[in-house]
Amino acid sequence: MTSSEIRHREPLDIATARVPRGQVYIIPERCKGCDFCIVFCPVDILVFSTDINAKGYHFPIVAHGKEDACTHCGFCDLLCPELAIYTEDLNALEQEAEGDTD
Amino acid sequence: MTQTVLTGEKKTDTHPVDALLRADRLPHILCPGCGIGTAMHCIVHAMAESGIDRDKHVCVSGIGCSGRVAGYIDVDSYHTTHGRAIPFAVGIAVQNPELAVTVVSGDGDLTAIGGNHLIHAARRNIDLNVICINNFNYGMTGGQAGPTTPLNAQSSTTPYGCWDRPFNLPHLAHAVGAPFVARWTVLHVRQLKDAILRAMQKPGFCFIEVISPCPTNYGKFNNIGSGLEEMESYRRRCVVDHDANLADIEIDLGQEDSPIVVGNFIDVDREPFRPILAGPVREEKPHAAWAGLRKTQFVEDKNGPE
Amino acid sequence: MTPTSAAPKVEGEDLAARVQTGTHFMLGDHACAEGALAAGLDFFAGYPITPSTEICERLAHRLPEVGGKFVQMEDELASMAAIIGASVAGARSLTATSGPGFSLMMENVGLAAIMEAPCVIVDVMRASPSTGLPTAVGQADVLQARWGSHGDYGIVAYAPSSPQECFDLAIQALNTADQYRIPTFIMMDEIIGHMTERVVIPPAEDIPFVPRKTPSEPPGEGTFLPFKPDEDLVPPMAHAGQGYRVHFTGLTHDEQGYPRLTAAAHEKLVNRLVDKVRLNAEKIVMYEEYLLDDAETIVISFGCTARSARHAVTLARQEGIKAGLLRLITLWPFPETRIRALLDTGRVKEFVVPEINLGQVRREVERLTQLPVKRVNNPGGAMITPDLIIEVMER
The missing domain is CATH 3.40.50.920 (Rossmann fold)
Known part of the structure; x- marks a missing residue:
């Protein structure tokens, strides 16, 4: 089996599985611009903002066109030395919200 | 189900783990690109997941950049003198065995000035979780060489290159009897958090080396341009090998082709330290040689000595 | 503060084991250990050194009998750090040493002072400097007891003149340490430590006990300031594990215990550390x-x-x-x-x-x-x- 074949294998439950969707939260004033979250985001959705915070650092934002791409893996959250970024599981939030309205 | 339309990041001013931190003290004092904040983040997550009552967690630090961690975690915390975090923590842990005592400090603090305490607390298998954040130099004082500075590395006190051999910390901790020994980098956040969690739940002396960038000082002297650059080298060079021969896992940070071996290397059962309890209402009796000790009392009589 | 009688942390058989009421023919070092036990000593950490070793040995035997903790440490730096750690976890703690070890302890005497962690250091003085005459008498650590650690801070030092006073002043030193939240010293000398004499140990109910002040508010309210002094300049003390989530640091700190690295904060803190002994000197002096x-x-x-x-x-x-x-x-x-x-x-x-x-x-x-x-x-x-x-x- 070649690596390209491996890549084309599909999970058995792909039709029913919902890919988690994450909402990204940023705390701009804590950011020191280390770039960790941007470089190590597995789905590569973060970029530096053009804005700066009070300390003069560019903080991360979600790139245009990638608003829906966060998978709530939580890596940026745990990796951030400044505790300046985290994500929430939007699917869970939505289910919770619908549960509330029922 | 209706799907919310995402519009990108939302800005806020609090983080969910703030509840476990002294958030009024954030942002912390650590430099951009330093990994100590990440290690702290993993510690806090492990505390939250440990199942141990938060008020039974204690954090003890020594002096240095890593020594500042205790001041940010909102549990009973003690920021002690240089090198003395472990014996201070021994006092707490022995006095109150209900407490889960985590020592967070740097390589210089724990293995140079505090090296003697490290080996003896491990030998006694005191119930401590020791998280040694290794950034290969004394960062707080401006980048001097320490006992983990790699051979030939530059620092403010090794202008001709470091000619001392560095400690191989997991090998050291294992040799002196620690029943749990791990090494991770601050890029391995999930593995690191899990290792800390394991340490918190395991009795005895658990030692975790956490490799972290110090761009401001170590990086400056050794042409590592940023914390990110060092983190990327971890991604390229780290090899997970839980069964590694610990004698072979010295880190040579300057050699791009030498691997950085990480893993949970040692996890064995070893009876932890417990203070002796003896006497009339206890189980253990002193050696017969002590039998005469109590016989100092004499019966008072009217003609007794005066 | 009015002394309340009897050690409160122990009762029944343990109390009888702690206070060996009666008349004894006892070594000064042993009398010091017995005094500490009678006063409710919970924790000893130490390193053997002549001529104080008999205190360490006696407590190795006696502390476990009464539910106390004995740890022989790797050196005197560690011993001093450990008794401060035990103190912040609620223990009455003590270590014993002689000149060379006393010098090593000085680093953390300053930590005990600035953390306001009550603890007692026994120094059985021998001829010095350095190794000097290890088995022979000296009294040359008097100024070191007062000024040995760097910086300004207040301490109390007792100098027993007989085995009976070794017993009595061990109790006094533990009480004074708790009352003012300071390190206190028992400055014995080799002759007193190695002198065997009549020692009368009173009934347990006659042993004076001055407790540490504890917070008046319950934990969890977030209102307790661990370094906010009362009128007597001494803050009530919350211990590790009680739920107050305190922060203690050797850095200059504010009333909350957070580092506050300014000259003004330093002046306020250090003056208080000195004043709580200086202004109470007439009550303390003996x-x-x-x-x-x-x-x-x-x-x-x-x-x-x-x-x-x-x-x-x-x-x-x-x-x-x-x-x-x-x-x-x-x-x-x-x-x-x-x-x-x-x-x-x-x-x-x-x-x-x-x-x-x-x-x-x-x-x-x-x-x-x-x-x-x-x-x-x-x-x-x-x-x-x-x-x-x-x-x-x-x-």
Whole structure:
């Protein structure tokens, strides 16, 4: 089996599985611009903002066109030395919200 | 189900783990690109997941950049003198065995000035979780060489290159009897958090080396341009090998082709330290040689000595 | 604070095991250990060193009997750190050492002072400096006890003059440490530590106990400030594990315990650390007077040397010299007020200060008077005899 074949294998439950969707939260004033979250985001959705915070650092934002791409893996959250970024599981939030309205 | 339309990041001013931190003290004092904040983040997550009552967690630090961690975690915390975090923590842990005592400090603090305490607390298998954040130099004082500075590395006190051999910390901790020994980098956040969690739940002396960038000082002297650059080298060079021969896992940070071996290397059962309890209402009796000790009392009589 | 009687943390069989009521023929070092046990000692960490080792050995045997914790550490740096750690976890803690170990402990004496962690350090003094005469007497750590760690802070130091006082002052030292949240010292010397004499241990209910102040508010309200002092300048103390989530640091800190690295914060904190002893000095200071009422020659001494001094005063009186003895029970605070009062009578003509060092207490006396302060010294290794003291008086 070649690596390209491996890549084309599909999970058995792909039709029913919902890919988690994450909402990204940023705390701009804590950011020191280390770039960790941007470089190590597995789905590569973060970029530096053009804005700066009070300390003069560019903080991360979600790139245009990638608003829906966060998978709530939580890596940026745990990796951030400044505790300046985290994500929430939007699917869970939505289910919770619908549960509330029922 | 209706799907919310995402519009990108939302800005806020609090983080969910703030509840476990002294958030009024954030942002912390650590430099951009330093990994100590990440290690702290993993510690806090492990505390939250440990199942141990938060008020039974204690954090003890020594002096240095890593020594500042205790001041940010909102549990009973003690920021002690240089090198003395472990014996201070021994006092707490022995006095109150209900407490889960985590020592967070740097390589210089724990293995140079505090090296003697490290080996003896491990030998006694005191119930401590020791998280040694290794950034290969004394960062707080401006980048001097320490006992983990790699051979030939530059620092403010090794202008001709470091000619001392560095400690191989997991090998050291294992040799002196620690029943749990791990090494991770601050890029391995999930593995690191899990290792800390394991340490918190395991009795005895658990030692975790956490490799972290110090761009401001170590990086400056050794042409590592940023914390990110060092983190990327971890991604390229780290090899997970839980069964590694610990004698072979010295880190040579300057050699791009030498691997950085990480893993949970040692996890064995070893009876932890417990203070002796003896006497009339206890189980253990002193050696017969002590039998005469109590016989100092004499019966008072009217003609007794005066 | 009114002492309440009986050790509160123990009862029943443990209490009987702690307080060995009766009359004993006991070594000074052992009496010190027994005094600490009677006062509710929970934790000992130490490292063997002559001539204090018998304290360590006695507690290795006795502490486990009463539910206390004994740990032999790797060195005196660790011993001192461990007793502070135990203290912040709620223990009454103590360590014992001699000169070389005392020097190592000085680093963390400062930590105990700035963290306001009550603890007791016993120094059984031997001839020094350095290794000196390990098995022979010295009294040359007097100034080190006061000034040994860097910076300004307040401490209390007791100097027992008999095995009975080793017992009594061990209780006093643990109580004073808790009352003012300070490190306190018991400055024994080799002769007192290795002297065997009659020691009377009273019934448990007669052992004075002064507890640590505890927070008046329950944990979890977020209102408790761990370093906010009461009127007596001493803050109530919350211990590890009680739920107050305190932060203690060796850095200059504010009332919350957070680092506050300014000159103003430093002035406020350090002044209080000094003042809680300085302003309470009259309550803390202890001394014994012998034939002082009409004395013209005042002998000031402490520890084993005070025993020679007392005999010298008795002999001098027989020779018609109006001598009297002021025996220091606290070396620190120094009984300045009493000495000034003696000077105010106009009767005093001279002071004589015998001590087994080259003039450490003499400096303190000279600071208070223009009158002659005669020295009777040796740097260690031997008692100062009464004859020598009388000879100096007559000079």
